[in-house]
Amino acid sequence: MAAAAALLKEPLPPLMCPPKRVPTPTPERLCCGRGVAPGTLEGWALRCCHGNGRGLAEPGGSRSLPGSAMAGSERCRRARATWEVSESEPEAEPGPHGPSAAPEGSPPAAAAVRPKRRRTAGEAKTRRRERQRRKEQEALEKREAAAAWRLLRPERCLRLLEVCVDPGFLEDPGSDIWIEALSSLDCKHSFKPQAIPCSITWRRNMPSIPSAPDDCMVKTEEEKEVLVLLEPADFLKRLYSLTQTFVDASSGSQPDLNQVLPLASLEGSSTKTYSLAVVGLDAYRCNQEQNGWQALSPAKQSPRSQPGPELFMTQQEILEAQVVLQLWGNIDVQLLDTWQEFGEHVSALTKAIARRPYKSQLEMQELSFCTAGVSGKGLRVEKDGTGLWQVWKRQIQQFNRVSPATAAAIAEAYPSPGLLVQAYEECSTEDERLLLLSNIPVKSDTSGKDHRVGPDLSRRVYLFMVSTNPDLILDLTV
Known part of the structure; x- marks a missing residue:
């Protein structure tokens, strides 16, 4: 008894726990009685997580599961098997389990693609209708754009324009002449009172x-041009009043243009472009000089017959006043x-106004002179090269x-x-290149005299062909 008591007092040696077994994944393992496919356990340190306290058992081996393990296996058959991943190994995506798992070394299976929901017959019909509606809308927009462009072409644009003439023109003796010229145009004209007489x-x-221009509403747009007709006597008085403002005003001040054309009281005058026309100014001045007012004695002249100071304006003063109107007021004066x-x-101004939208559309294009443009004035080049010489x-000729x-002579030589x-x-030399085209003869059809291209054009063509500077100005380069 004493010996037994002495043995009990001695400290017990520490228990040595056997190391956990990390099985190789080559044969099929059993966890709680469930099969694990080979190739899916590689890189995993596994132990059963269902409370049986044991690792994996090799089927067919000498080792068998005890009763508690078998009981745990029975419980795990009714529960989903879970595995704990060792912190010492990288986590990877587990593959499929069971007998249908891919064999070891096979490429990973593709992700499952969710099948598309098939459209119903009603949805497909709606999509077809929407697609057809978009096509019809695009076709309609193209037709409208093409029709609008045809209306703006030079041969048809005058039909859209209407010339509004103030009835005061009918009082002039020569109104029938210019109205007849206006009637020859393919445009409408009407007599309506205007803001300026x-x-x-x-x-x-x-x-x-x-x-469909005949079966729709018409949108009227007022143009910004206004042409004002002035009598010669009235025009000279207005110019004289304008020149007096130069004398009285200080240097650098703006002249009073209301002396010539009172626009301050007119609504929307700032958006208009005004031009003046005077018919018979030279004849009027000559007629006044022939009356001999200056030769009459002061006793024979009545106050009404006294010539105004505007009649003594020189041609130089009239031109200076016109320049002031052009620069300060953007008012053009036509002396007819x-x-x-x-x-x-009036006819030329009407044609220019009618063709303005067409020219604006052409300027918006990058290369309006090409055949791809809407103008159709370019030179067409066939597949066999016909037309390259004309291009x-x-x-x-654009120089x-x-x-x-001259352009034909150069094109024939080269x-x-x-x-x-x-x-x-x-x-061999630079001078020879500059003068290469200068001696090419040019046959003139109009004058009948032959001449040569000349050194200036030869220099410009050479600089254009060899220069790499896009900002080079050929006419200013010496």
Whole structure:
């Protein structure tokens, strides 16, 4: 008993726990009686997590599960098996389990694609209708744009313009002459009272639906141009009043343009562009000089017959006053001799106003002179190369002060830009390159005298062909 008591008092040696077994994943393992496919346990340190306290058992081996483990296996058959990942190994995405798992070394299976929900017949029909509606809308917009463009073309644009003439023009003796010239145009004209007496305005009647101009509403737009007709005597008085403001005003002050054209009381005058027309000014001044007012003695002259100071204005003073109107007020003055010239001026102004939208659309295009543009005035080049020579000639003609005959002479000597560049490369000196085209003869059809291209054009063409500076100004380069 004493020996036994002594043994009990001695400290017990520490218990040595066997190390956990990390099984190799090659054969199939059993966890709580469930199978794990080989190849799915690689890199995992595994132990059963269902409370049986044991690791994996190899099937078919000498080791068997005790009763408690079997009981745990029975419980785990009814519960989902979970595995704990060792912190010493990187976590990886577990593969599929069970007999259908992929064998070891096989590529990973693709992610499952969620099947698309098939559209119903109603949804498909709605989508087709929406797609058809968009196509019809795009086609309609294209037709409207093409119809609007056709209305703006030079041969049809005058039909949209209406010339509004003040009834005061009918009092002039030569009104029938210029109204007849206006009637020859393919445009409408009407007599309506204007804000300024004896003035002409323009307005454009644009249909709201260009493809059907006769069956739709018309949108009227007022143009900004206003042409005012002044009598010679009235014009001279206004100019004289304007020149007096130069004398009285201090240096640097703006002249009072209301002396010529009172616009302060007019609504929307700031958005308008005014121009003046005077018919028969020179004849009026000559007539006043022939009356011999200055030769009459003061005793024979009545106060009414005294000539005004405006009659003594020189031609230089009249021109200076016109320059002031142009620079300060953007008012152009046309001095015309006959009513026929006035009618031609009104016709030219009407055509320019009618064609302005068409030219604005052309300027918005990058290359309006190409055949791809809407103008259709470009030169067409066929697939076999027909037309390239005409294009090369047109390019040369785009230089300043180059006639069609001169461009044709250069194009005949060097039928392509490549041949011209090759000729430049064969020249030995810079002066020879600059004067390469100067001695090419040019046949003139109008004057009948032959001349040569000349050194100036030869220099400009050479600089254009070889220069790499996009900002080079050919006319100013020496």
